Amino acid sequence: MTKVLLVSQDKGGTGKTLICRGLCEILPGAPIFEIDSSPRMIELGKRVKFFQMRADRDEIERTGGAVSRSEFDPVINAIASSTLPTVVDIGANTGAPLLAVIAGLTDDFSAAGVEFGLLVVTTAEPGAVAEVPKLLSIASPWAKALFLIENRIHGPVDPKVLSKFGSSATVTCLMNQVMDDKAAAILQAGGLASIAKLDANALNEKFGIAQGSRIRRDLTRTRLEVMQAVRLPAEWMVAA
Numbered sequence: 001m002t003k004v005l006l007v008s009q010d011k012g013g014t015g016k017t018l019i020c021r022g023l024c025e026i027l028p029g030a031p032i033f034e035i036d037s038s039p040r041m042i043e044l045g046k047r048v049k050f051f052q053m054r055a056d057r058d059e060i061e062r063t064g065g066a067v068s069r070s071e072f073d074p075v076i077n078a079i080a081s082s083t084l085p086t087v088v089d090i091g092a093n094t095g096a097p098l099l100a101v102i103a104g105l106t107d108d109f110s111a112a113g114v115e116f117g118l119l120v121v122t123t124a125e126p127g128a129v130a131e132v133p134k135l136l137s138i139a140s141p142w143a144k145a146l147f148l149i150e151n152r153i154h155g156p157v158d159p160k161v162l163s164k165f166g167s168s169a170t171v172t173c174l175m176n177q178v179m180d181d182k183a184a185a186i187l188q189a190g191g192l193a194s195i196a197k198l199d200a201n202a203l204n205e206k207f208g209i210a211q212g213s214r215i216r217r218d219l220t221r222t223r224l225e226v227m228q229a230v231r232l233p234a235e236w237m238v239a240a
């Protein structure tokens with residue numbers, strides 16, 4: 001069976017792509033499918049296969065949803081043909097409709113040798129928390145593993161709510177990464193993949209050793225903490 005990990009949260013800006021970048025660091029051979037309106041993980045080059053979502057709300061309503069459903073055809077076909085453990089970064093507002101399409105194709109995916117895991121990302125924002133049970137309930141009948149990452153970028157999620165989710169999903173936590181502005185700019189430009197390749201001497205020359213070493217420390221810690229947050233789903237992906 002080929003394991004495919006769907007990374008989902010329909011609220012935007014919650015850390016899905018950062019989490020996928022962490023999975024790329026921990027699973028250097030895994031291909032990535034990115035579903036979004038424009039490509040983000042460009043630093044990963046050919047490892048990423050990009051699927052553009054274009055249908056706007058008017059078009060979807062005019063066609064009774066047919067446009068949005070057929071938009072998923074290329075990604076459905078690509079998932080069915082994958083032979084390596086694959087990460088799927090599902091952009092905002094796309095998770096629930098894509099999971100619903102997959103739910104209708106579970107027999108076909110089993111026949112194609114594909115096994116799904118779902119990794120939901122949530123922040124403490126009410127709009128993000130509200131999406132969690134929706135996504136978990138669509139996937140729980142057919143996903144072989146359910147994971148939830150509490151991204152503390154906006155503080156901790158209510159522990160009572162989190163422990164309720166913990167009854168169906170394996171929960172891990174990613175702390176808010178406080179970093180030097182220059183470190184944030186490097187992360188923005190090159191993702192996590194650029195961090196292991198940072199040239200300490202060049203940074204020290206450019207920013208002075210105090211800030212240069214702070215930038216390196218901040219980025220190295222961020223990379224390791226994101227990798228730690230995705231360790232369990234990554235282990236599921238490569239387990240026999």
Ligand SMILES: Nc1ncnc2c1ncn2[C@@H]1O[C@H](COP(=O)(O)OP(=O)(O)OP(=O)(O)O)[C@@H](O)[C@H]1O
Pocket residue numbers: 011012013014015016017018019036090091092151152153174175176177178187188
């Ligand atoms: N724990 C964190 N600490 C610091 N910065 C974070 C954290 N999580 C995410 N970010 C930053 O927040 C921004 C939004 O994250 P990201 O792009 O991963 O969200 P997303 O859910 O993929 O967004 P979209 O819905 O637009 O696809 C990025 O700049 C990312 O680096």
Ligand SMILES: [Mg+2]
Pocket residue numbers: 016017018036040089091092
């Ligand atoms: Mg994203």
